[in-house]
Structures are given as structure tokens and as C-alpha cells.
Amino acid sequence: MRTGSEPRTARSALRVRFWLSVWGLVWAIFGTVAFALAGRPGWAIACGVLWLVVTVDMMMILRHIRQGPHYQPGRDIPPYRPPENPPP
Template identity: 80%
Template sequence: MRTGSEPTTARSPLRMRLWLTVWGLLWAAFGTVAFALAGRAGWAAACGVLWLVITVDLAMIVRHLRQGPHYQPGRDVPPYTPPEHRHP
């Protein structure tokens, strides 16, 4: 819902998020393998959990990118008035 306080041309920086997520995915995978080889099971598990979270985030980003742009109201569309909260 538009309230009039947000920019009408705002877009989510999905491509930047994609590359930062890939970077994090590489580091999490490297950390998991390195800590596992060093015998640090706790740190390897932590990096593995982070790897899983990053993978889910990457899947969401790719999904949003494949959906393409969504309708955004133009400058000629006035902002909606915020709903009035009625207290009983």
C-alpha cells in the first residue's frame, strides 16, 4: 500500500543482492570445508547452517529476478490515503 512517503521509482537491488549472496555462499562453503578439515566441528556446523540460509536466500533472489518487474504506479498516480485506525 502506498502512503505517499516512499519514492515511486524505488526498486530492490536484486542483482547486487545476487552477487553478494554468491560471495557469501563461496565463503560459507569454504569455511565449512576448512573447519571440517581442521577438526573444528562446531565452527563447521555454524558455517554449514550459514551456507543453508544463504542458499535459501539465493533461491528467493533468483525467483524474484525471474518474476520480472512488477507494476509500479507512476508519478501521475496520487498516493493512497492511509487507513484511519478506529479504536473501539
């Protein structure tokens, strides 16, 4: 049932986003080291910049997770406000 307030009450999959950023961080570190050892400084710099972006994103994700139910509601908080007048 849709109530029209979904954009305000949408839930974010922060834990999934965190683990995807961990995966990206591992690959960015690997790419930076591998390209640096292979003598490709341009690609190493690109992977290093990606490493920085992923690290900042991970810090923001962890901050939102730690802020609690306001940003990451638990299972006991409904995803939307029930309608005031249910259909007969």
C-alpha cells in the first residue's frame, strides 16, 4: 500500500552499502599497488584517487549507521505511516 510519503520515509541499505565499499576499497588498494609496481603511474594515481573516494564514502556510511534509527530505522519502525482511514 502506497501512502505518498515514501521519499521521506525510505530506508537505506547502509550495511550493504558498507560491505560494497569494503569490496571497492580492497580492489582500489590492490589496483594502486599493482599499477605502482608495474610502472604505470597514471593508473596508480587513478586507483589512489578512487581509494580516497571510497574511504570518504565509507566514513560517511559509518557515520550514518552510528547516528542510529533516525537514519537507519530498525525492524520495529514501519516503512510508512499507515493511512488514517482504511478502505472498508
